[in-house]
Each structure stands twice: as structure tokens, then as C-alpha cells.
Amino acid sequence: MNNLIKHRVNILTMTAFFLTLSPQLWAEEWNGFRGPQGNPVSTSELPLVWDVEKGSNIGWKSEIPGRGVSGPIVVGNRIFVTASGGVNQQRLYVLCFDVGSGKQLWRRDFWATGRTYSHPTSANAAPTPVSDGKLLFAFYSSNDLVCLDLDGNLKWFRGLAHDYPKAGNDVGMAASPVVAGNVVIVQIENQGDSFACAVDKNSGLEVWRKPRDPRANWSSPTTYTHGNGAPTVILQSGSGLTAFDADTGTSIWDIGLSCGTMSSPLVVNNALYVTSGGITKLGLNTPSGKPKVIWAVNKLNSNGASPVVLGDNFYTLSGAIAKGANSNTGEILWQLRLKGRFWATPILANKHLYFINQDGLVQIVELEGDGDSQAASIVSVIDMGESVLGTPAAADNALFIRSDKHLWKVTNMVNGE
Amino acid sequence: MNLHLAPRHVFRVICIGVVAVLSNPVDCVAGEIDELTATIRDIGPKGEGHVAAQQAWKSLSAQPVSELVTVLKGFQGANQLATNWLRGAVDAIAQTALNESKSLPETELQAFVIDHENAPLARLTAYEWLLRVNPKIKKSLLPHFLDDSSLELRRDAVASLLDSAKLSADKSQAETVIAAYRRALNHARDLDQIDEATKQITDLGGMVDLPRHFGFLLDWHVIAPFDNTNKKGLDINYTPELDANRFIDSAVTHLGKLPDLKWKNAASEERFGIVDLNGIYPDKYKGAIAYAHTTFESSSAQNVQLRLGCINANKIWINGKLLTRNNVYHANMMIDQYIVNASLKKGSNRILLKIAQNEQEESWAQRWQFQLRVCDSNGTAILATDR
Structure with missing residues (x-):
């Protein structure tokens, strides 16, 4: 065997070895709120029709204990969901299911250390968990932050409201955590102890903490890479936008801008889209270092759901009206009235937008054409039969929908398989 | 990041490291497990003790299942944070x-569950694992939980009493059924179970004194409005704060947003003891502070909990001592929303509340109300001697 062949064999062997060790490397991942880049666009081929009663295109349906409005996440061949239960939502659950079969692989139970109250439509399990591919970070409205490995072994548990007892909002909190650099970042903005902090992924120790406006805010942080290469987190609140170096907490920039407190900021291709009256697009990594407004369009308002961008097209949900716009100019290209009230952010896959309202009615919008010639029409309406508030996940040609009581895998089935 | 370790943590880290290297976890003896759980119990706020605890957790979670009860015993004395770490180890x-x-x-788990000397959440953990492997055992365990300090265990026992009462409804006299529901009510601490028992009792013609069951305080003196423009008033010491901690003199006037304010009587007739300040002051003041005062005659010097439900910013004093300050407006209201520990002296105790309304104009931001009860840490009402 010559050296070249030996080298190739070694590479193949090593690749096979690491794939065996790391099943999470196998597949498309959806590792946090709105997917891996915080922009809910999937390369999956998702079904356009399914029937929950007949079971057509339903891969599986698994029960979830308690309640929850968090979204599921997919890491390799595992899917993770949080839930909360008990009379006062004081029980915290982390659940792991097999993507292929829907079998529950493990469940871990904890007790909340912070405030557990919420509006009846929400739950303690409101934030979507996040994973860096090796560790899972589950966060709750009670401001309890749990770190587990993918097999359910506890790495650490932090009760952030145990440490800062006035942190909490009895309407419920919902900002999902993000991972950037070596830290996991949580945004805890409320009328009491209001702050954002970064916690070391491996030790659970606080790396930095920043006081925030003492006002209720449900917007989740998002991340991007700053021009100097620093992993950076952007925090949106009612009074503006702030960027911090994720690893050090050093302020990179801040902008006074009246922003929404429910939808979350979106970063795509060095541009930041935020709800601010309507939608404002800002350029990142500008020569001055501060974001610069590119366009602002009042009629592109987002409410509970967050926007989506793919190429030259921008999508948002203003109340129950789905809107498509040119992402370069903000010019509105199409509008469609949907049914119901929405909390889940729509996801985009294979030229279709998947909208799910809080009653569990899935409305699939087909996008025809690109750029300024794009048009849209509703091509499918499917009733899940249960309330859905969490943003779904898409991976491996399957859509994962979390209702209040169940986790569903929706996928194109061939001959019932 | 603070990685400094206290000397006791350094010692434990070394010990745990030695144990991990030299011994098979299967051979770990009870004393060593106690050391591991003690290390986890040392977890403090803001990540204190994490480094040592992470090593301890690895060794602990690798223990054989025969040591499960030894690990559960380690819950004793653990704070909320450490309890969650220990729960994770037991589950693993x-x-x-x-x-x-x-x-x-x-067998060991059953004995552990029914021994009330063990930590409530450890007993609950053991119970839940027992039910996963042997659901039929539940019935035999429930009678042990009726007065449980674990409210989740108590809940299951009360649910069983409610089921029995419901089953007896078709074949028994109303008085017998009422008695069955009343037994469930007496043990119940969760609102939904109390509601269920109360509804059934009253539907059958019985009476339930809900405020008494919860320990809500119904008779108050109130005075308003004092200025809370721009939410500045919560920390201004208006004259009623001085008076109310000494005495209530209904004849004395106070200067507030209006002149000549006087204390007035206010009695709640609401089933959960809610005092509606907008009902007492029909002008529905905005940017306003109200004070509410009452006395509680205690049979002895005792530690209690004051549990406030309030949709407005608030403060609570007892005998002139400030217990809590919650600067939160219109973010929901529910029973037991704010819980504080308090020490009562024997005899008369003065309780003063400050309830702050802001200036929001939205329809959902108009309520100005509170409810307060006195109870123990399980939510069992503690009643004044003159009630």
C-alpha cells in the first residue's frame, strides 16, 4: 500500500470513527431557536400535506409531560424538548427523543428556583433550548439554566433567579438562550432584577453580566461575527440595540432605537433586521464600526413572530398578514391574510413558508419566482388539533412540531414508511 | 470568571480525584457517597462550588443502583441548587x-418514602421512581402523604380522597359525601383541589369559609391617594408609614394628593380576600399610593409566612420592619405571588402594606388591589386568636 492510499485509508477510518462517536455530525441540525443561524431557513424537503387523524405523512407522535411553548431542537439523530409541569409549573423537564422512532431516550427532572407564574397561554418552558453540538442548554421562564450532555448527564445547574431574586415576570418570560464563543448567553429583562449574562459553557460560572432596562422584554438575543473576528451577541430591547463581545462582555456598539419587545433580531449576510415600528434593516461591520440604517419600512411590522430572509427576499408576519418584501429595499412585494393569532416564527423550506397559528392551524404558503417578481399563495391548510406556540424545527426532510402536549415528526412517507 | 476555591473545596476536590482514580465506583462505600453528596450540598449562589461539585457529580452518578437510597439521603440540608444537582444524579x-x-x-425506597424525617424532595424523587417501575404501589403509599410537607406528595393523596368522595356520591347521604369532601378540603393546599372540594360541598348544600381555610386577612384600614407620579412614590415615606407602625387614628388627617385624607375601614367579602382599592376609591386614582393596615393577634411568638397577591408595586412591613419591596406593575396577580418569612410576637402585630398604582392607560393596567394571608411554609392557614 503506498503512502497515498495509506493516507486515504487513515482519513476514511478516522472519519468513520468520529462519525461513530459523534452522531450529531450526521445530519442537518436545528440547534436552537430559529435554527443554527437564527434565520429559520432549512434545506429540507418538507411535506406539503399531512393528516394528523389519518396519520398520513406523520412519522411519529410522542407525548410530552406537563406543558410548554418552547420549540424543539435537533442535534444529530436526537431531538430535545423542554417542558414544565406541576400545579405552579415548578417542575422542569428536559426530554430527549430519537429522531427516527420518536422513542423517548431519556428524561431529566428538576425544580424551578425562580418565579414560575405565567399567562395561561404561556408556560415556564417557554424559551427554546440551544446546543453547541456537545452540550445542551435548557432555560426556563423561572430563569433556571440547566446544562446537560447529549446523554442527559448533568454538567451544571444555575438558578439565576436564586442568585438575583427579583428577576422574573409573572406574565412569563420567553427569551431563548444563545451560544457564542465559549459562553451561553441569557437575556433576563423584566421590572425586577433586569440583566443579561454570559455563563461559561463548561463550568456554569458567570463570565459577565450587564444590567438592562427594568422593563419587560421577550426578545431573544442573536449572534454574529464582528469584523475583528469576535463572536458577538446582539441584545434587542425597547430602548435600543446593544452588541457585546460574547467572550468578554466588552461593549462593541449600541444604538438608541425604539425596538419591539416580542420579536427577535435577525442577522443575515452582515445585515441586521429588527422590529422598530416597522422593520429596520441595518448594515453590520460598517467602516465606522456602528450599524448603519439601510432601510426602514413601517408597514413591515412584526409582532410575536420574528422575520425570515433568504437571498433578495424578506418575510414577516404583521398580525395575521404574511408579507413578502425585497430584502435590499424593503419594498413590499406581496401580502396574504392568514387565519388566527401567531406566536411561532414561520420557517422557510424549499420555496414554502410554514406558518402555524396558536390554535395549531398550519398554513403553507408557496413562493413563486424570486426577487421582485416573487408572488405567494396558500397551498395547504392543516389542522394539528392542538395549540402550537413554539417555532417548529426542520431537519433531515422532516418538520418537528411541538404542541402543548405532543411532539410530532412530519415527513414525506413512502408506502407508509 | 471566579475560579477561586475555598480550602474545604480544595480538600474535597483532591479527595474526590483520589477516589475517582483509585476506586471503582461500584466499590464506593456509604461514607464516600456521603462525602460526594456533601460536596454537592456546598454549592452556593453564582456558581460557588461548581468545580468540586462537577467532579463529585461524575462519581456520584456512576454509583450502583443499590446505593440509590444513600444518595437520596444526601438531599438532607441541600439548598435548591444542590437539590437539583442531586436529583440529576439520582435520575442518572x-x-x-x-x-x-x-x-x-x-423495599428500601418504600421505607425511605414514608419516613417523613427524610428531605421532602428526596422522598418525592424516590416515589416517582417507584411509580415508574411499580405503579400499583401508589395506593398503599398515599395514606402516608395526607399531611405531607411535600405538597406534590400531599396532592396525590388529596386527589385520591377527592376520587373516593366522588365515587361515594351516588350511594351515600349528602352529609356523608360532604364529610368526605371536607376531609379532602382540610388536607388540600393546592388551589384547584380546594376549588373542587369547595364546589362539591356547596353544591350539596354545605358551607365553606374559604378565606378562613387560606388564612386571608379581611379587615383593613386604608388611606389614599398619595402621590406616585412617574412611579416615584414607592420609596417616599409618606406620613401613614409613620402612623401605621405606631397606631391608627382615624381622626387624624394626612396630606396626600388630596388634603385631609383619613384612614377608613375596608372589609373584603371576596372569596379569596381581595381588597379592591378602585372599589373603595371610585375615582380610580392613577399615579397613586394606598396604604392598608391591619393587626394580627398571635397566640405565641412564631415564624410565619406572609403571602401577598398584588398586581401593583408594593411593600410589606410587620411591626415597623420592612419585609419586602416589589417594584412591579401590572404583570399578573395570583394567590401567593409574593412570599416572605416573618416573625410574629405574641399578642398584637401590625401589618402595613403600601400598594402603588402607576399611570398606564391601557385597559389591562387599571387594577389596584391586593390579597394577603398568613400561613406556614406549607400554606396551612395560621389564624389570629380573635378570628
Whole structure:
């Protein structure tokens, strides 16, 4: 065997070895709120029709204990969901299911250390968990932050409201955590102890903490890479936008801008889209270092759901009206009235937008054409039969929908398989 | 990041490291497990003790299932944070055993569950694992939980009483059924179970004094409005704060947003003791502070909890001592929303509340109300001697 062949064999062997060790490397991942880049666009081929009663295109349906409005996440061949239960939502659950079969692989139970109250439509399990591919970070409205490995072994548990007892909002909190650099970042903005902090992924120790406006805010942080290469987190609140170096907490920039407190900021291709009256697009990594407004369009308002961008097209949900716009100019290209009230952010896959309202009615919008010639029409309406508030996940040609009581895998089935 | 370790943590880290290297976890003796759980119990706020605890957790979660009860005993004295770490270890041990088709030590777990000297959340953990492997055991355990300090265990026992009462409804006299529901009510601490028992009793013609069951205080003196423009008033010491901690003199006037304010009587007739300040002051003042005062005659010097439900910013004093300050407006209201520990002296105790309304104009931001009860840490009402 010559050296070249030996080298190739070694590479193949090593690749096979690491794939065996790391099943999470196998597949498309959806590792946090709105997917891996915080922009809910999937390369999956998702079904356009399914029937929950007949079971057509339903891969599986698994029960979830308690309640929850968090979204599921997919890491390799595992899917993770949080839930909360008990009379006062004081029980915290982390659940792991097999993507292929829907079998529950493990469940871990904890007790909340912070405030557990919420509006009846929400739950303690409101934030979507996040994973860096090796560790899972589950966060709750009670401001309890749990770190587990993918097999359910506890790495650490932090009760952030145990440490800062006035942190909490009895309407419920919902900002999902993000991972950037070596830290996991949580945004805890409320009328009491209001702050954002970064916690070391491996030790659970606080790396930095920043006081925030003492006002209720449900917007989740998002991340991007700053021009100097620093992993950076952007925090949106009612009074503006702030960027911090994720690893050090050093302020990179801040902008006074009246922003929404429910939808979350979106970063795509060095541009930041935020709800601010309507939608404002800002350029990142500008020569001055501060974001610069590119366009602002009042009629592109987002409410509970967050926007989506793919190429030259921008999508948002203003109340129950789905809107498509040119992402370069903000010019509105199409509008469609949907049914119901929405909390889940729509996801985009294979030229279709998947909208799910809080009653569990899935409305699939087909996008025809690109750029300024794009048009849209509703091509499918499917009733899940249960309330859905969490943003779904898409991976491996399957859509994962979390209702209040169940986790569903929706996928194109061939001959019932 | 603070990585400094206290000397006791350094010692434990070394010990745990030695144990991990030299011994097979299967051979770990009870004393060593106690050391591991003690290390986890040392977890403090803001990540204190994490480094040592992470090593301890690894060793602890690798213990054989035969040591499950030893680990559960380690919950004793643990704070909320450490309890969650220990729960994670118990779950890992039990799940591993089941995955390997091994049995849980059911007999030991049963004995542990019914021994009320053990930590409530440890008993609950043991109970939940017992039910996973042997659901039929539930019925025999429930009678042990009727007065449980674990409210989740108590809940299951009360649910069983409610079921029995419901089953007896068709074949028994109303008085017998009422008695069955009343037994459930007396043990119940969760609002939904109290509601269910109350509804059934009253539907059958019985009476339930809900405020008494909860320990809500109904008779108050109130005075308003004092200025809370721009939410500045919560920390201004208006004259009623001085008076109310000494005495209530209904004849004395106070200067507030209006002149000549006087204390007035206010009695709640609401089933959960809610005092509606907008009902007392029909002008529905905005940017306003109200004070509410009452006395509580205690049979002895005792530690209690004051539990406030309030949709407005608030403060609570007892005998002139400030217990809590919550600067939160219109973010929901529910029973037991704010819980504070308090020490009562024997005899008369003065309770003063400050309830702050802001200036929001939205329809959902108009309520100005509160409810307060006195109870123990399980939510069992503690009644004044003159009630």
C-alpha cells in the first residue's frame, strides 16, 4: 500500500470513527431557536400535506409531560424538548427523543428556583433550548439554566433567579438562550432584577453580566461575527440595540432605537433586521464600526413572530398578514391574510413558508419566482388539533412540531414508511 | 470568571480525584457517597462550588443502583441548587439501572418514602421512581402523604380522597359525601383541589369559609391617594408609614394628593380576600399610593409566612420592619405571588402594606388591589386568636 492510499485509508477510518462517536455530525441540525443561524431557513424537503387523524405523512407522535411553548431542537439523530409541569409549573423537564422512532431516550427532572407564574397561554418552558453540538442548554421562564450532555448527564445547574431574586415576570418570560464563543448567553429583562449574562459553557460560572432596562422584554438575543473576528451577541430591547463581545462582555456598539419587545433580531449576510415600528434593516461591520440604517419600512411590522430572509427576499408576519418584501429595499412585494393569532416564527423550506397559528392551524404558503417578481399563495391548510406556540424545527426532510402536549415528526412517507 | 476555591473545596476536590482514580465506583462505600453528596450540598449562589461539585457529580452518578437510597439521603440540608444537582444524579443512576435491566431497590425506597424525617424532595424523587417501575404501589403509599410537607406528595393523596368522595356520591347521604369532601378540603393546599372540594360541598348544600381555610386577612384600614407620579412614590415615606407602625387614628388627617385624607375601614367579602382599592376609591386614582393596615393577634411568638397577591408595586412591613419591596406593575396577580418569612410576637402585630398604582392607560393596567394571608411554609392557614 503506498503512502497515498495509506493516507486515504487513515482519513476514511478516522472519519468513520468520529462519525461513530459523534452522531450529531450526521445530519442537518436545528440547534436552537430559529435554527443554527437564527434565520429559520432549512434545506429540507418538507411535506406539503399531512393528516394528523389519518396519520398520513406523520412519522411519529410522542407525548410530552406537563406543558410548554418552547420549540424543539435537533442535534444529530436526537431531538430535545423542554417542558414544565406541576400545579405552579415548578417542575422542569428536559426530554430527549430519537429522531427516527420518536422513542423517548431519556428524561431529566428538576425544580424551578425562580418565579414560575405565567399567562395561561404561556408556560415556564417557554424559551427554546440551544446546543453547541456537545452540550445542551435548557432555560426556563423561572430563569433556571440547566446544562446537560447529549446523554442527559448533568454538567451544571444555575438558578439565576436564586442568585438575583427579583428577576422574573409573572406574565412569563420567553427569551431563548444563545451560544457564542465559549459562553451561553441569557437575556433576563423584566421590572425586577433586569440583566443579561454570559455563563461559561463548561463550568456554569458567570463570565459577565450587564444590567438592562427594568422593563419587560421577550426578545431573544442573536449572534454574529464582528469584523475583528469576535463572536458577538446582539441584545434587542425597547430602548435600543446593544452588541457585546460574547467572550468578554466588552461593549462593541449600541444604538438608541425604539425596538419591539416580542420579536427577535435577525442577522443575515452582515445585515441586521429588527422590529422598530416597522422593520429596520441595518448594515453590520460598517467602516465606522456602528450599524448603519439601510432601510426602514413601517408597514413591515412584526409582532410575536420574528422575520425570515433568504437571498433578495424578506418575510414577516404583521398580525395575521404574511408579507413578502425585497430584502435590499424593503419594498413590499406581496401580502396574504392568514387565519388566527401567531406566536411561532414561520420557517422557510424549499420555496414554502410554514406558518402555524396558536390554535395549531398550519398554513403553507408557496413562493413563486424570486426577487421582485416573487408572488405567494396558500397551498395547504392543516389542522394539528392542538395549540402550537413554539417555532417548529426542520431537519433531515422532516418538520418537528411541538404542541402543548405532543411532539410530532412530519415527513414525506413512502408506502407508509 | 471566579475560579477561586475555598480550602474545604480544595480538600474535597483532591479527595474526590483520589477516589475517582483509585476506586471503582461500584466499590464506593456509604461514607464516600456521603462525602460526594456533601460536596454537592456546598454549592452556593453564582456558581460557588461548581468545580468540586462537577467532579463529585461524575462519581456520584456512576454509583450502583443499590446505593440509590444513600444518595437520596444526601438531599438532607441541600439548598435548591444542590437539590437539583442531586436529583440529576439520582435520575442518572436509576435510568442507567433500568437501561441495563436491573431492578431498583424497591423495599428500601418504600421505607425511605414514608419516613417523613427524610428531605421532602428526596422522598418525592424516590416515589416517582417507584411509580415508574411499580405503579400499583401508589395506593398503599398515599395514606402516608395526607399531611405531607411535600405538597406534590400531599396532592396525590388529596386527589385520591377527592376520587373516593366522588365515587361515594351516588350511594351515600349528602352529609356523608360532604364529610368526605371536607376531609379532602382540610388536607388540600393546592388551589384547584380546594376549588373542587369547595364546589362539591356547596353544591350539596354545605358551607365553606374559604378565606378562613387560606388564612386571608379581611379587615383593613386604608388611606389614599398619595402621590406616585412617574412611579416615584414607592420609596417616599409618606406620613401613614409613620402612623401605621405606631397606631391608627382615624381622626387624624394626612396630606396626600388630596388634603385631609383619613384612614377608613375596608372589609373584603371576596372569596379569596381581595381588597379592591378602585372599589373603595371610585375615582380610580392613577399615579397613586394606598396604604392598608391591619393587626394580627398571635397566640405565641412564631415564624410565619406572609403571602401577598398584588398586581401593583408594593411593600410589606410587620411591626415597623420592612419585609419586602416589589417594584412591579401590572404583570399578573395570583394567590401567593409574593412570599416572605416573618416573625410574629405574641399578642398584637401590625401589618402595613403600601400598594402603588402607576399611570398606564391601557385597559389591562387599571387594577389596584391586593390579597394577603398568613400561613406556614406549607400554606396551612395560621389564624389570629380573635378570628
